[in-house]
Amino acid sequence: xxxxxxxxxxxxxxxxxxxxxxxxxxxxxxxxxxxxxxxxxxxxxxxxxxxxxxxxxxxxxxxxxxxxxxxxxxxxxxxxxxxxxxxxxxxxxxxxxxxxxxxxxxxxxxxxx
Amino acid sequence: xxxxxxxxxxxxxxxxxxxxxxxxxxxxxxxxxxxxxxxxxxxxxxxxxxxxxxxxxxxxxxxxxxxxxxxxxxxxxxxxxxxxxxxxxxxxxxxxxxxxxxxxxxxxxxxxxxxxxxxxxxxxxxxxxxxxxxxxxxxxxxxxxxxxxxxxxxxxxxxxxxxxxxxxxxxxxxxxxxxxxxxxxxxxxxxxxxxxxxxxxxxxxxxxxxxxxxxxxxxxxxxx
Amino acid sequence: xxxxxxxxxxxxxxxxxxxxxxxxxxxxxxxxxxxxxxxxxxxxxxxxxxxxxxxxxxxxxxxxxxxxxxxxxxxxxxxxxxxxxxxxxxxxxxxxxxxxxxxxxxxxxxxxxxxxxxxxxxxxxxxxxxxxxxxxxxxxxxxxxxxxxxxxxxxxxxxxxxxxxxxxxxxxxxxxxxxxxxxxxxxxxxxxxxxxxxxxxxxxxxxxxxxxxxxxxxxxxxxxxxxxxxxxxxxxxxxxxxxxxxxxxxxxxxxxxxxxxxxxxxxxxxxxxxxxxxxxxxxxxxxxxxxxxxxxxxxxxxxxxxxxxxxxxxxxxxxxxxxxxxxxxxxxxxxxxxxxxxxxxxxxxxxxxxxxxxxxxxxxxxxxxxxxxxxxxxxxxxxxxxxxxxxxxxxxxxxxxxxxxxxxxxxxxxxxxxxxxxxxxxxxxxxxxxxxxxxxxxxxxxxxxxxxxxxxxxxxxxxxxxxxxxxxxxxxxxxxxxxxxxxxxxxxxxxxxxxxxxxxxxxxxxxxxxxxxxxxxxxxxxxxxxxxxxxxxxxxxxx
Numbered sequence: 001x002x003x004x005x006x007x008x009x010x011x012x013x014x015x016x017x018x019x020x021x022x023x024x025x026x027x028x029x030x031x032x033x034x035x036x037x038x039x040x041x042x043x044x045x046x047x048x049x050x051x052x053x054x055x056x057x058x059x060x061x062x063x064x065x066x067x068x069x070x071x072x073x074x075x076x077x078x079x080x081x082x083x084x085x086x087x088x089x090x091x092x093x094x095x096x097x098x099x100x101x102x103x104x105x106x107x108x109x110x111x112x113x
Numbered sequence: 114x115x116x117x118x119x120x121x122x123x124x125x126x127x128x129x130x131x132x133x134x135x136x137x138x139x140x141x142x143x144x145x146x147x148x149x150x151x152x153x154x155x156x157x158x159x160x161x162x163x164x165x166x167x168x169x170x171x172x173x174x175x176x177x178x179x180x181x182x183x184x185x186x187x188x189x190x191x192x193x194x195x196x197x198x199x200x201x202x203x204x205x206x207x208x209x210x211x212x213x214x215x216x217x218x219x220x221x222x223x224x225x226x227x228x229x230x231x232x233x234x235x236x237x238x239x240x241x242x243x244x245x246x247x248x249x250x251x252x253x254x255x256x257x258x259x260x261x262x263x264x265x266x267x268x269x270x271x272x273x274x275x276x277x278x279x280x281x282x283x284x285x286x287x288x289x290x291x292x293x294x295x296x297x298x299x300x301x302x303x304x305x306x307x308x309x310x311x312x313x314x315x316x317x318x319x320x321x322x323x324x325x326x327x328x329x330x331x332x333x334x335x336x337x
Numbered sequence: 338x339x340x341x342x343x344x345x346x347x348x349x350x351x352x353x354x355x356x357x358x359x360x361x362x363x364x365x366x367x368x369x370x371x372x373x374x375x376x377x378x379x380x381x382x383x384x385x386x387x388x389x390x391x392x393x394x395x396x397x398x399x400x401x402x403x404x405x406x407x408x409x410x411x412x413x414x415x416x417x418x419x420x421x422x423x424x425x426x427x428x429x430x431x432x433x434x435x436x437x438x439x440x441x442x443x444x445x446x447x448x449x450x451x452x453x454x455x456x457x458x459x460x461x462x463x464x465x466x467x468x469x470x471x472x473x474x475x476x477x478x479x480x481x482x483x484x485x486x487x488x489x490x491x492x493x494x495x496x497x498x499x500x501x502x503x504x505x506x507x508x509x510x511x512x513x514x515x516x517x518x519x520x521x522x523x524x525x526x527x528x529x530x531x532x533x534x535x536x537x538x539x540x541x542x543x544x545x546x547x548x549x550x551x552x553x554x555x556x557x558x559x560x561x562x563x564x565x566x567x568x569x570x571x572x573x574x575x576x577x578x579x580x581x582x583x584x585x586x587x588x589x590x591x592x593x594x595x596x597x598x599x600x601x602x603x604x605x606x607x608x609x610x611x612x613x614x615x616x617x618x619x620x621x622x623x624x625x626x627x628x629x630x631x632x633x634x635x636x637x638x639x640x641x642x643x644x645x646x647x648x649x650x651x652x653x654x655x656x657x658x659x660x661x662x663x664x665x666x667x668x669x670x671x672x673x674x675x676x677x678x679x680x681x682x683x684x685x686x687x688x689x690x691x692x693x694x695x696x697x698x699x700x701x702x703x704x705x706x707x708x709x710x711x712x713x714x715x716x717x718x719x720x721x722x723x724x725x726x727x728x729x730x731x732x733x734x735x736x737x738x739x740x741x742x743x744x745x746x747x748x749x750x751x752x753x754x755x756x757x758x759x760x761x762x763x764x765x766x767x768x769x770x771x772x773x774x775x776x777x778x779x780x781x782x783x784x785x786x787x788x789x790x791x792x793x794x795x796x797x798x799x800x801x802x803x804x805x806x807x808x809x810x811x812x813x814x815x816x817x818x819x820x821x822x823x824x825x826x827x828x829x830x831x832x833x834x835x836x837x838x839x840x841x842x843x844x845x846x847x848x849x850x851x852x853x854x855x856x857x858x859x860x861x862x863x864x865x866x867x868x869x870x871x872x873x874x875x876x877x878x879x880x
Contacts, residue, residue, distance in 0.1 A: 005210055007207060007211060008203065008207055010204070013203055013204065013207075014200070016200075017196060017197070017199075020196045021196060024189060024192045024196065027327075027332065028185060028189045028332065031185070031328070031332035039332075039334065043328035043329075043332055044325075044328065046328070047324050047325050047327075047328050050324045051324050051325065054317050054321050054324070055317070055321065057203075058199055058200075058203045059313075059314055059317045059318075064144075067145065067524065068144065068148050071145070071148045071149060071152055072148070075151070075152035075155040075156065075552075076155070078152075078155075078156060078159075079155055079156060079162070081639055081640060082156070082160070082163050082556065083159070083162060083163045083166050085643070085658075086167060086588045087166055087167065087170065088654075088655050088658075089584075089588065089643065089651050089652045089655040090167055090170065090171065090652070091170070091652075092652040092653075092654040092655055093650075093651075095652070095653075097653070131448065131857070132448040132449035132450075132451075132453065134862065138525060141525050142451040142522075142525040142526070145521045145525060146451060146455075146517060149517045149520060149551055150517060152551060152552070153513055153552075153554070153555045154555070155555075156552055156555035156556050157555035157556070157558055157559050158559070159555075159556065159559075160555070160556045160558075160559035160560055160563070160592075161559055161563075163588075163589065164563065164574065164585060164589070167582070168582075168585075171580070171582075249570065249572040249573055250569075250570030250571050250572045250573075262573070262578075262579035262580050263579070263580045265572070265573050265579055266573055266574060266579065266580060266581060269566070269572040269573060270574070273563070273566065277559075
């Protein structure tokens, strides 16, 4: 039984804690910088890094069987399916389509509004 | 070979349930079960994240204007508080694995302390929003007026997402209380600590949700 | 020829089994035995089926007259409650919570599911949901359609939206818990030698269904909560007046509800695989294809939801993507139909009742599935959306498909669950009545939809009356058909002949144990050495 239990080292845990605190301070500080559209990207990347540290070390995903890792990834993939496809509807609604004239059309085609 | 006697822990010591063939199978099943539940939670919160993404893309200026009303100091403090609670939680799990009852109890208490601090700060924030008429559906008032309508959506999402999160924290505190009582009663040993580990996973997950909520709700277009 | 061992009725009650090991209401309401929980579910969903059916009878009566019989408001409530009850309280739990709960552990050689107490919790959560739904019904019902579209449901409807939504919310949680239990069980509780490639296809089907339940239902939960907040406090999330988007509600709603329809067919397909092998005395053709197609359906089902929204103003480009993906998701279903047909080819077919339901399923599901392609195609969907064509399509797959599979499964496994045999002449008769009644009810609706009759309207132009009367007549026949099994199945509990362990001569671990099974299923943990559906080996050994 004990061979399946990976007992983490206290030093590792405290190091991760320190990294998480530093990253929190970083993300708050960066938000004061004027980066335009990159603000959200940086903020999300830092959040992703923090979440990965919590999952990998605190939640012991690094020692977990492959199946567990698969379930983690599946959850994230499905979340991204939901968000990305819904988003694609909204972002592509404004794309316009220029009809091309048929090759044998005798008159000029009606222009798009 | 003849003089070594290997003692397997009893079914009682390991809390082996009758339908499982081995402790290992029971532990594996519990762990997979908790991870599966966490996947459902990802999708549950995910619906709100999807709504947030869509509306933020639709109304970027209105959303950005709301950061002025979010207290970044309290938000960042709360993030740090939860991170500390995650550390004490994982230390509690470690203590349970190592049969260190005293450390287990201390770390569980610390985790509960940090969790309560989080909820306390949240309550302060909610109160200040209430006083400032920033609760949608309850005499919502917002300046600048041109953003009022769309900002209302952000504030609803703020309350919905942090509210759901807080609800999960409260449930977590309840679960931790249960762990504390069981720890005091010496239920957990290095042969049986699954509940500590499982509830630990839940607690870390709730922390991960906040890790995303903080930048998305407090740090939108925040410039000073 | 399937052999049926007959025994005296008294013999059925001799052995100690899960039914008679304990008596009293506490032993049932506090049970953790997956088989007893399955029976609790069976009773509950049957009751809800007849509640939903009563609503159907009522609005079919309304549709006898072009000007309607009831008011528009009443009609709206009738079809809404029919949809809510049938989808969330009957079809979604149906096979998984009854036959799945009962047989999944046995089929993999386990003593119970991974989490027996969560199994019981899932039933109680279902009951809580059903209570809220029944409350909503008794207080006058909901009129929003089972789809609860905003902003009508969130802002303008004065019906019991909250109670109904809350009922659905709890039913959803029940579904999540069942799915979670099944997925963990299949991963961790298989007996020695029961590899993934030896699993009965019924197990594969319920596993895939469990994945959908886990990944999709939580989004429904949060969507209903958002709707509830909007309804209670007018917060504005779906309110166009402040910039909210009702289409967002639809995206979130259908992200679950489309995969939900696969929750409402995959288990049925699993049942069909079992029955078709047994009554063709042949192993299932293309086992791997069927197993993987279940997984493919589970995955693809999550990327097609926009085909419910083609006419809402959804982006043309997103609609195109959804359209082609919807064509793709039809492929694994078609693969299954080909494989079942190939299983029957050169098999030794017997026409027992479960097989009759299987024939019905294969034919009717094929029709329903093919008509789905008209709906996946953008141009034809624009013409048929919101018409009776859609109503006919989904009833062909859900009723002609899933309900037939459910009945087939009940008839196949009834001897194992109860230790009793039912009357074969009556069961064949009922199957025939159901088949005739079903087609009489729903085939005219394809024509009506093609002719342009819209759905969810209490009144219609007089030229549609003949087909509507035909449909209502069919529904009466169908209703009678559904009542007949209630009678002979219940009769068999007391008077049916003893079934013996394996009346059908079927393969599978469930047929190796006694009928009804003992509480812990197996005296010793089985060790599996054979592939599933080894009918050919039985044949060689003179079995």
